[in-house]
């Protein structure tokens with residue numbers, strides 16, 4: 001075997017064992033040799049190899065690759081190319097396409113230098129192509145992902161100290177996409193404020209061979225500042241050399257949003273703080289009194305509730321009320337009133353034990369809540385000290401004024417510590433202290449509640465009685481002292497209670513006055529007695545005068561004059577009985593106007609219960625009432641007491657001197673009648689002559705009297 005031939009066989013064997021099919025063509029003779037592997041890679045069965053013709057070979061090639069394959073072959077054959085290497089697809093015996101890498105070269109030439117023999121290898125690269133495709137697909141997907149999130153990628157070869165940036169990274173950094181980036185492009189772009197932190201983090205990451213995240217600002221060549229997020233991963237290249245791969249993305253928008261969000265958050269927090277402060281102030285104002293700075297009723301209720309919620313607590317409430325505060329306000333003015341309130345607040349604050357709460361709970365009312373309250377003697381001491389301090393005169397702008405306080409105390413223990421009812425209890429005790437004469441303190445006792453409940457019930461009944469028209473009048477005749485003829489009747493109110501029977505004024509008038517119902521009752525009386533009066537007239541019974549009692553509040557009623565004018569009593573006169581304290585020495589527009597217009601309508605004015613108050617001669621001179629009614633107490637004591645008798649004599653004399661008629665009340669016996677006649681009293685009223693009676697009884701009484709008078713004639 002020639003060396004040449006041997007070499008050929010040797011190489012062929014080597015190539016075949018490496019999986020490469022060998023071909024050997026001689027275009028001069030048309031010989032075409034293919035190795036076993038050449039057939040094998042094409043799926044052709046060994047032993048039945050058929051050497052394809054040129055044409056058959058071309059037809060087995062994928063139409064897209066035919067041009068390349070033919071072109072390369074032609075140029076090799078023509079001697080244009082010394083060697084060829086190309087890839088193409090060829091139909092596998094099983095029908096699918098396979099990729100072949102074809103390499104070939106000319107190996108023999110004729111005398112003209114034209115090649116006629118060619119040798120080459122075909123390699124099945126289908127699997128390489130497939131994995132290339134897979135890589136391409138992954139790469140395409142990655143590319144798509146990176147481009148959709150606008151991420152730029154860089155790769156730093158640590159060993160080579162070379163860096164590569166992709167186009168998007170360059171665009172993020174504002175660098176030209178077609179020029180290579182300088183080695184230090186990143187450092188150069190860093191914002192001076194972030195330079196240190198960013199480069200240090202990068203250095204640490206590199207030294208520790210760890211993945212890391214980084215955020216920093218860059219300044220682009222156009223001066224634009226961008227916020228960059230970066231993620232860096234430490235990897236090894238194919239031959240194990242260390243490389244860093246990083247992605248960068250522009251987070252400026254994100255950053256701006258978060259800055260805006262942060263600013264908004266900060267503003268909101270500031271606004272919240274402002275609102276909170278305003279709310280706290282409002283709450284403070286809502287819970288405190290501006291004049292004294294003390295907590296108010298609301299605050300007290302709040303604290304009380306808190307104490308009530310702790311059943312183990314024993315606590316006391318002192319309810320404090322200023323005595324004569326209204327007078328101070330009226331006489332000295334509101335400035336002094338305010339001063340007095342502040343002064344009281346100071347005293348209370350000063351005297352209470354630690355932990356106690358002082359509150360202003362009303363115009364001139366204060367309350368002290370004492371937690372862990374001491375026993376009654378100790379509380380009494382505290383109350384006494386407060387009363388004593390408040391009784392000290394105070395001077396304000398040269399005015400010395402005196403006032404005082406009354407205190408009601410209620411103590412609650414354990415479960416009974418219901419704040420609300422405790423305050424009510426303290427209030428009841430205060431009411432008692434005031435009633436007992438002010439400047440005192442009083443502890444709540446259970447009986448007070450029962451009594452208060454009874455009063456409440458009575459009050460409700462009075463109100464219902466008014467609505468159900470249960471009030472009516474009885475009449476007590478008045479007589480001429482000399483002739484004992486009837487001069488008039490006094491209307492006296494009664495209440496027909498369905499539960500209690502007929503009630504006297506002493507049973508309900510005080511309460512009615514407290515409830516501001518007295519004026520209404522007076523109004524009812526006036527209406528009823530004038531109706532009765534008209535009835536008597538129709539019966540032909542002449543009653544010369546009808547007297548009605550008028551309460552203080554009724555005297556202040558602006559409608560009084562109009563109602564009086566509209567009464568129309570026909571023949572007969574109306575007389576108003578007023579307590580001296582209610583109108584003498586009273587300077588009130590409405591009261592004066594009411595009295596004036598009553599007199600203008602021909603209504604008489606009488607001073608009731610004269611001699612019990614302090615009516616001055618001067619005021620009598622000024623007002624010139626038509627009649628004085630001497631109080632029963634004076635009449636009662638006239639018999640046994642020389643001075644009382646003298647006093648009576650003087651009253652009658654002065655009255656007559658001023659042209660005022662005198663009526664004696666409460667005349668109970670003949671002896672009194674005789675004495676009063678002797679003293680020159682004008683009229684008499686009392687049980688000795690007639691008791692108060694109903695309208696019907698009065699009619700009988702008047703008829704009997706008339707009959708008596710006629711028969712006497």
Ligand code: C2E
Nearest residue numbers: 492493504505525549550551666667668685686687688692
């Ligand atoms: P007053 O105006 O001084 O009326 C006289 C009271 O003395 C009447 O009591 C009468 O029943 C009673 N009385 C009359 N004669 C005698 C007597 O000889 N001995 C004794 N011990 N008492 C005698 P009453 O009806 O209980 O009235 C009590 C007070 O109630 C009245 O005192 C008056 O202040 C007031 N009042 C009565 N009715 C009315 C009314 O309609 N309006 C107002 N605002 N007050 C009235």
Ligand code: CA
Nearest residue numbers: 490549577608
């Ligand atoms: Ca009277």
Ligand code: CA
Nearest residue numbers: 608609629665
């Ligand atoms: Ca009287």
